[in-house]
Amino acid sequence: MNILVCDDDKEILEAISIYLQNEGYHVFKASNGKEALEIVDEKEVHLIIMDIMMPEMDGLRATLKIREEKNIPIIMLSAKAEDTDKILGLNIGADDYVTKPFNPLELIARVKSQLRRYTTLGSLETKENVFKTGGLVVDDESKIVTVDGEEVKLTPVQYKILKLLTQNAGRVFSIEEIYERVWQEAPFNPENTVAVHIRKIREKIEINPKEPKYLKVVWGIGYKVEKL
Amino acid sequence: MNILVCDDDKEILEAISIYLQNEGYHVFKASNGKEALEIVDEKEVHLIIMDIMMPEMDGLRATLKIREEKNIPIIMLSAKAEDTDKILGLNIGADDYVTKPFNPLELIARVKSQLRRYTTLGSLETKENVFKTGGLVVDDESKIVTVDGEEVKLTPVQYKILKLLTQNAGRVFSIEEIYERVWQEAPFNPENTVAVHIRKIREKIEINPKEPKYLKVVWGIGYKVEKL
DNA sequence: TAAAATTCTTAAGAATTTCTTAAGATGCCC
DNA sequence: GGGCATCTTAAGAAATTCTTAAGAATTTTA
Numbered sequence: 001m002n003i004l005v006c007d008d009d010k011e012i013l014e015a016i017s018i019y020l021q022n023e024g025y026h027v028f029k030a031s032n033g034k035e036a037l038e039i040v041d042e043k044e045v046h047l048i049i050m051d052i053m054m055p056e057m058d059g060l061r062a063t064l065k066i067r068e069e070k071n072i073p074i075i076m077l078s079a080k081a082e083d084t085d086k087i088l089g090l091n092i093g094a095d096d097y098v099t100k101p102f103n104p105l106e107l108i109a110r111v112k113s114q115l116r117r118y119t120t121l122g123s124l125e126t127k128e129n130v131f132k133t134g135g136l137v138v139d140d141e142s143k144i145v146t147v148d149g150e151e152v153k154l155t156p157v158q159y160k161i162l163k164l165l166t167q168n169a170g171r172v173f174s175i176e177e178i179y180e181r182v183w184q185e186a187p188f189n190p191e192n193t194v195a196v197h198i199r200k201i202r203e204k205i206e207i208n209p210k211e212p213k214y215l216k217v218v219w220g221i222g223y224k225v226e227k228l
Numbered sequence: 229m230n231i232l233v234c235d236d237d238k239e240i241l242e243a244i245s246i247y248l249q250n251e252g253y254h255v256f257k258a259s260n261g262k263e264a265l266e267i268v269d270e271k272e273v274h275l276i277i278m279d280i281m282m283p284e285m286d287g288l289r290a291t292l293k294i295r296e297e298k299n300i301p302i303i304m305l306s307a308k309a310e311d312t313d314k315i316l317g318l319n320i321g322a323d324d325y326v327t328k329p330f331n332p333l334e335l336i337a338r339v340k341s342q343l344r345r346y347t348t349l350g351s352l353e354t355k356e357n358v359f360k361t362g363g364l365v366v367d368d369e370s371k372i373v374t375v376d377g378e379e380v381k382l383t384p385v386q387y388k389i390l391k392l393l394t395q396n397a398g399r400v401f402s403i404e405e406i407y408e409r410v411w412q413e414a415p416f417n418p419e420n421t422v423a424v425h426i427r428k429i430r431e432k433i434e435i436n437p438k439e440p441k442y443l444k445v446v447w448g449i450g451y452k453v454e455k456l
Numbered sequence: 457t458a459a460a461a462t463t464c465t466t467a468a469g470a471a472t473t474t475c476t477t478a479a480g481a482t483g484c485c486c
Numbered sequence: 487g488g489g490c491a492t493c494t495t496a497a498g499a500a501a502t503t504c505t506t507a508a509g510a511a512t513t514t515t516a
Contacts, residue, residue: 105323109324155461155462155463156462156463157462157463158462170369170370171369171370172369172370172371191464191465191466192464192465192466192503192504192505193463193464193465195503195504195505195506196463196464196465196505196506197463197464198504198505199504199505199506217503217504217505218371219383219384219471219472219473219503219504220383220384220385220472220473220502220503220504221371221384221387224370224371227370383472383473383474384473384474384503385473385474386473420475420476420477420492420493420494421474421475421476423492423493423494423495424474424475424476424494424495425474426493426494427493427494427495430494431495437494445492445493445494447482447483447484447492447493448483448484448491448492448493
């Protein structure tokens with residue numbers, strides 16, 4: 001699911017993005033209405049979170065414009081509770097609104113609610129077998145791995161290893177244990193098979209494999225996925 | 229894990245309870261908001277499932293009240309999809325909601341999800357392999373050692389020694405015994421390997437290694453971690 | 457069956473830890 | 487206090503473990 005977040009305040013923009021990414025959504029960012037319109041034209045956007053009070057009120061204009069063309073759910077952010085009335089008064093086609101300062105969990109809830117409404121039968125629900133830590137999401141139902149909302153393609157073995165570690169984030173697994181649980185073979189004939197796989201996974205999920213954020217080595221003991 | 233279920237419909241109350249009990253949860257039952265509040269006050273409740281549409285809307289009031297006092301995850305049951313908006317609009321701190329009629333499996337899934345989120349976000353989990361004494365904590369699951377909340381990086385041998393001593397805080401271990409139990413080798417050829425490791429550990433975990441608070445020497449006999 | 461993808465092995469070289477050595481400090485007992 | 491044993495500490499050599507790349511073997515896909 002792709003969500004466009006539009007706010008001129010960089011900090012808020014980042015904060016919202018991180019929360020959404022941690023929920024497994026892919027995020028597009030825009031800092032004004034013009035950018036937002038461009039992204040909506042170019043990319044596939046499933047929901048928009050837009051601040052109204054941006055330079056020249058163009059959050060409002062953008063919203064109106066988008067509404068003319070597409071039927072994408074829009075959640076408005078307004079600085080004060082009073083603005084709420086303004087939004088309603090202006091009869092803009094917002095599907096929901098949130099006043100700043102807002103509770104991130106509430107925003108997430110509303111995002112889910114909107115998306116649920118627009119998707120036939122709940123797709124991105126809080127499923128049982130979705131393992132998350134920071135921006136890393138391992139969805140065992142669809143077998144899709146996501147980092148900051150970006151899908152990462154793993155091979156079967158890579159997936160199994162990462163799933164094991166993410167499912168037990170924080171716990172350290174020895175190479176032997178990883179081998180036994182992923183390969184389901186008792187004896188463990190090592191060479192350095194596991195190490196090689198770990199490296200490949202890092203290559204795919206880490207921004208900088210040299211300084212991994214998620215998949216860490218615990219020297220002389222094993223590997224783990226950080227609990228974030 | 230204890231779950232409080234609150235619904236004025238006895239049948240639904242029973243049905244939900246049975247499903248939860250089959251999953252191994254302990255269930256408290258309440259049929260109105262007042263009862264719910266009492267139970268929350270008296271018992272240890274880890275999660276609440278609450279119907280909103282109870283006599284006099286007191287499901288809502290109860291929820292608000294509980295939210296004021298405690299931070300227990302709450303899953304709301306609402307009769308119609310429209311109520312969903314009401315929950316959101318009223319800005320109640322529900323963590324999730326399910327509309328009736330619901331699939332019991334979905335409810336269970338959400339319960340697990342909430343409990344996972346709650347326990348994952350570092351709270352009081354009953355961890356078996358965490359050894360503490362004073363401000364020193366050895367977590368054998370993540371292999372993380374902490375002094376007054378500050379992480380201390382130990383090498384594998386250092387970790388094993390400290391774990392052994394902390395696990396048996398108060399007991400004195402001779403150098404031979406430490407050697408045998410950490411290296412798993414019977415003969416013990418000493419030099420002063422163990423002493424060197426002990427020193428390095430002290431350097432890392434003690435504020436003032438000259439006057440160690442945790443890792444002490446018992447002259448001529450061995451070492452121990454103080455039981456505090 | 458061939459092509460493609462994945463998995464496993466190998467090996468060199470980095471990185472880190474472990475062990476040894478040895479000198480100095482400290483505690484214990486007469 | 488002197489003598490002896492034990493502990494502390496530092497530094498460097500040795501050993502271990504990890505990283506990484508490349509290619510062979512195997513499995514999957516087309």
